[in-house]
Amino acid sequence: MGESLLAAYLQPLLDKLAPGPRMNFAHQQGFHSELRKWRSLLRQIKLVSGDAEEKQMNDVEVKRWVDELLLLAYDADDVLEELYHKALQRHNRSSSDSATSSSQVQDLLAQIQSITTRFVYIDEEKSDLGLKERPGVMSSLVSP
Template sequence: MGEALLAAYIQSLLNKLATGPLMNFAIQEGFDSELRKWRSMLRKIKLVLGDAEEKQMNDIEVKRWLDDLLVLAYDMDDVLDDFDYEALQQQNNSSSDPATSSSQLLDMLPLIKNITARFHDIEEQRNDLGLEANSGVRSSKISRRSEKP
């Protein structure tokens, strides 16, 4: 997947994390701090995608990092879809049994923790690979444009 597509996918995840109903549900159920961590980590990762795209051509570890990031993004998207579904169910069935909803969320707690841990691994790998924010393809194109008279 190209950097532009991955960046767009990450932006769609950031948009999901910014939706009112999802965050309200997260606050109500007590996992909003995890979603805030995800949003922060996604923002940091998005900044280095240009550098990663450029370096993956010569560094197989950067390519693997991008592949791992994509798998993590897909898994995260699945979990956010589940949260959206639960939030809608809870909103539509306010008279439904809250114990059922809580037990479903307890089942999802290990998934939340797993994704957060994988984010931390991705972040550590980013540092180990020397990926830098706002560098790579985009910044070199910008500097070439500014050199032209």
């Protein structure tokens, strides 16, 4: 069974949450656990993506859920890109400049926490909507 379009859209987010500069920076800043939570929640949400895609055609609440998930994925992707750029800046910056970015890091942390809350809500709501795991989706969770 092929991967759903929604699952295929979520996979790049999971890939960005893999070990690397982004996650190293998050660990240094103390919000690595938030991003690990994102990864866990995304994996759980991805498992029901095929069912959600099918049901959204006939169920307006599932369609709303899918739309909210897509908006959340866009927001998460934006934050992950910003995190990557901050990691590169930190890597290239002298230690004397690090204090100037403290407020930016705090803003980023607030965005990350907000997105975590939204992911938790989306994840909890999938059960209320009766979304089920689809056979074949689990195997697509393993990244190359």
